[in-house]
Amino acid sequence: xxxxxxxxxxxxxxxxxxxxxxxxxxxxxxxxxxxxxxxxxxxxxxxxxxxxxxxxxxxxxxxxxxxxxxxxxxxxxxxxxxxxxxxxxxxxxxxxxxxxxxxxxxxxxxxxxxxxxxxxxxxxxxxxxxxxxxxxxxxxxxxxxxxxxxxxxxxxxxxxxxxxxxxxxxxxxxxxxxxxxxxxxxxxxxxxxxxxxxxxxxxxxxxxxxxxxxxxxxxxxxxxxxxxxxxxxxxxxxxxxxxxxxxxxxxxxxxxxxxxxxxxxxxxxxxxxxxxxxxxxxxxxxxxxxxxxxxxxxxxxxxxxxxxxxxxxxxxxxxxxxxxxxxxxxxxxxxx
Numbered sequence: 001x002x003x004x005x006x007x008x009x010x011x012x013x014x015x016x017x018x019x020x021x022x023x024x025x026x027x028x029x030x031x032x033x034x035x036x037x038x039x040x041x042x043x044x045x046x047x048x049x050x051x052x053x054x055x056x057x058x059x060x061x062x063x064x065x066x067x068x069x070x071x072x073x074x075x076x077x078x079x080x081x082x083x084x085x086x087x088x089x090x091x092x093x094x095x096x097x098x099x100x101x102x103x104x105x106x107x108x109x110x111x112x113x114x115x116x117x118x119x120x121x122x123x124x125x126x127x128x129x130x131x132x133x134x135x136x137x138x139x140x141x142x143x144x145x146x147x148x149x150x151x152x153x154x155x156x157x158x159x160x161x162x163x164x165x166x167x168x169x170x171x172x173x174x175x176x177x178x179x180x181x182x183x184x185x186x187x188x189x190x191x192x193x194x195x196x197x198x199x200x201x202x203x204x205x206x207x208x209x210x211x212x213x214x215x216x217x218x219x220x221x222x223x224x225x226x227x228x229x230x231x232x233x234x235x236x237x238x239x240x241x242x243x244x245x246x247x248x249x250x251x252x253x254x255x256x257x258x259x260x261x262x263x264x265x266x267x268x269x270x271x272x273x274x275x276x277x278x279x280x281x282x283x284x285x286x287x288x289x290x291x292x293x294x295x296x297x298x299x300x301x302x303x304x305x306x307x308x309x310x311x312x313x314x315x316x317x318x319x320x321x322x323x324x325x326x327x328x329x330x331x332x333x334x335x336x
Contacts, residue, residue, distance in 0.1 A: 001025075001336055003329070004044035006032040012050035012298065015325025025329065032065060033057060041069065046332050048077040050298060053087035053132060059203065077332045081275040082297045087132040089211060092295055099273055104284065104291045105214040112156040115210050119148040125215040130160055130206050138164055141215065152210055159207025165193045216284050216291070223259060223290070225267040226299055228278040228327035229334070230313040232267055234259040235305065255308050257317050263290055264311045270295075277331050278324075 003020065007013040007029045020027040030040050032049050041047055047069050051062035063083055066076045078086075085091035089106075096103040107126075109115035128151055130138035138160070142148050154160065172181055172189040225234040234256035263283065270292075271279045280299040283290040301324060309319040 001046075001333075002044045003027040003046040003048060003332075004030040004041045006030055006047075006049040008050065011052070012301075012325055012328065013048070015301075015323070016048055016329055019323065019326040019329055023326075032062070037065065038069070041074070044074070045336055046075045046077070048329070048332065051078075051083075052298075056203070075332050075335050077277055077328055078297045079277060082277045082279070085295070086297050089129055089294060090131050090209070093211075095274070096292060096295075101270055101273065102289065102291050104216065104293055107212045108209060109152075109211075110209050112152060115152045115155070116149065119145050119152060122148070122212075124148065126212045127215050129211050129213065130162075131209070131211065132206075133163070138162075140164075142212070148212075155207055155210040157207070159205035161196070161205060162203055165189070169193065213293070216286050219284050219286070221285070222293065223263060223283045223285070224280055224299070225259070225263065225283065226278075226280045226324065227267050227271040227276075228324050229331040230268075231310045231322075231324075231327055232256075232264060233305070233308070233310045233322060233324070234264065234267075254305055256311065257309060257319070259311075261315045264315060266290065268313050278328055 003016075003025060005013050005016050005020075005027055007017065017027065017029075019025070028044070030037060030044075030047070032051075034040060047066070049062065049066065051058040051066075053059060063080075063086070066078065066083060067080050070076050070079055085095055090108055093103065093106045093108060097106075107118060109118060122145075124142060124144050124147075126142045126148065128140050128142050128148075133139070142151065169186075169189040172186045176182070176186055219239060221236045221238055223234060223236050225232055236253045236259070238252070267279075267281055270281060274295075276297065278297055280296045282293040282295070284293055306322050306324070308322075309317060310322045311317055
């Protein structure tokens with residue numbers, strides 16, 4: 001049994017390689033971008049690739065390559081159930097609604113007329129989101145009908161950039177104040193006011209649709225639960241000062257033992273229903289329940305997150321350092 005790993009420094013692959021070395025698991029480094037990648041994986045039983053929504057090359061073919069290998073009988077991470085809706089809020093809307101999972105009320109329109117009719121009758125505020133984006137990029141509060149109409153006109157006109165450069169610059173300043181970014185990152189954000197990201201060059205502007213969600217009032221936190229197989233860890237993220245967003249705030253309580261067992265149980269159930277190998281779920285509390293804002297197969301992992309412990313699917317808390325990279329490998333090995 002051998003694992004083929006596409007390695008990119010700073011990605012999950014660093015942790016996968018370390019885990020394989022520590023456990024004596026045979027692996028080899030492969031280049032997913034090579035034209036003969038299928039041939040290079042002939043001696044592998046498993047292929048693992050932490051593909052990214054902000055890397056232009058990855059968005060062109062990662063899901064297609066993984067699906068093709070899966071159809072050929074290889075185990076892959078992430079598999080098609082785990083990744084087809086990655087960075088696709090429209091896909092997530094239909095999936096979660098079809099399975100009657102507790103998604104925040106969401107509205108997608110593909111004609112300007114229908115969107116304007118909805119805006120005429122909706123009681124604002126609402127939350128506008130583009131189809132893709134992470135860390136609260138491409139998310140804004142729509143306070144009234146006039147703001148909604150302007151967004152709708154833009155959506156069915158010239159459209160939106162893949163990344164909002166003003167919002168990203170503000171985020172860079174916020175993270176700098178929190179000690180989570182340096183001046184170089186602020187300088188790079190300034191450059192993107194004038195020069196687009198590579199991903200923007202590869203993809204067209206976002207237009208021809210518009211997507212809103214209900215605004216959840218008086219929400220002070222959201223809770224992110226990260227599930228891999230039969231284990232999970234969680235964190236509570238405070239809403240930004242003078243803002244409505246928690247994602248990307250950097251104000252986080254990492255002690256997952258404080259999260260209610262009911263929410264942990266719900267997270268395991270959702271992951272099982274969706275048949276996902278790994279999953280980050282962003283929840284917001286509302287009237288004594290929890291609603292899903294969005295989901296993702298992969299998430300940013302900071303070293304400090306790994307020191308508190310995890311829940312198992314019997315709802316038992318285990319204190320101590322955790323290794324979600326190893327969990328991912330063990331999850332794939334279960335099917336060999």
